[in-house]
Amino acid sequence: MGKRTEKNESLEWIKTVLVAFLCVWGIRYFLFAPTKVEGASMMPTFEDGDRVIVNKIGPRLTEYERFDVIVFKATEEKNYIKRIIGLPGDQITYEDDVLYINGRKYDEPYLEQYKKGLKDHGTLTEDFTVENYLGEKIVPEGYLFVLGDNRRKSIDSRDPHIGFVPMDKVLGTADIKFWPLNHLEFINKQS
Template sequence: MRKTKEKNELFEWIKTIGIALLFAFGIRFFLFEPIVVDGASMMPTFENGDKVVVNKIGPELIDYQRFDVIVFEAKEDTNYIERIIGIPGDRIAYENDELFINGERYEEPYLEEYKKALLDNDTLTGDFTLEEKLGETTVPDGTFFVLGDNRRDSTDSRDPRVGFVSEEKILGTAKIVFLPLDNLKIIK
């Protein structure tokens, strides 16, 4: 009788561990995924080597918003992390380091730290329009126009090789830096 009890207890432990592993795999695969930032494209928001959590389910329930930080598949086996600047139908332009969307000036508080750190007193973001960069007057349906926060050193939608980002290529939003601990923060 004691052997049966020990077998049942062992089976319960195996079952519990198996369920926990399936649950952990499900969360990582379907809901949240940790990624490592590679490069300077999003400095100072994200530093090279930061580990961030990508929320893969939130955007399935709500629409992507202007200024969300997203992770998307840029090419096979290569993901980029950038900020949505333009949503479908937007006209985007930069003049004198200021963002204009549909003719209205927008503040970008996440860039202030970087602008203050410029040693050459030049602009962080050079002047451009969508038409000059990508030959379109507005962001096409089902796509987004993205920029890195480090505007001088970012491969983003201004580069025709990246261009507009299709919604199908977006893996999710990045809102939390969890490692290294001294960079721990929530992205707004």
């Protein structure tokens, strides 16, 4: 009876480990995933090497909102992290470093720190319309227009190789910056 009890106990441990592994895999694959920020395109919000948690489930339950920070599949090998500026149907214009969406002025407080730090006292975001870069007057249905917070050093929707981001390429929102520990913070649309 002793060997049978040991065998049953071993099987129970194996089952427990497998269930734990499946739970961790499921959470990572379907709900949340860590990702590493590469490059300076989202400074000062994110620095090169920061690690963030991508919330994959939240956007499936609600719609993406303007100024959400998202991670999307840019190429087969690369994911990009950018901020949503334009939603489907939006007409985007920048004039004198001010964002206008459908003719209405929008504040971007997450850029103020960067604007104050400009050494040449120029604009952070050049004057443009979506039509200038992508030949469309508005953001098409099923797509997003995204920009990096470091507007001078970002490859984003202004680049025709990226262009409008299809919503089905979005992996989720970057809600938590967790590494390095001194950068730990929850990301909101206005940070």
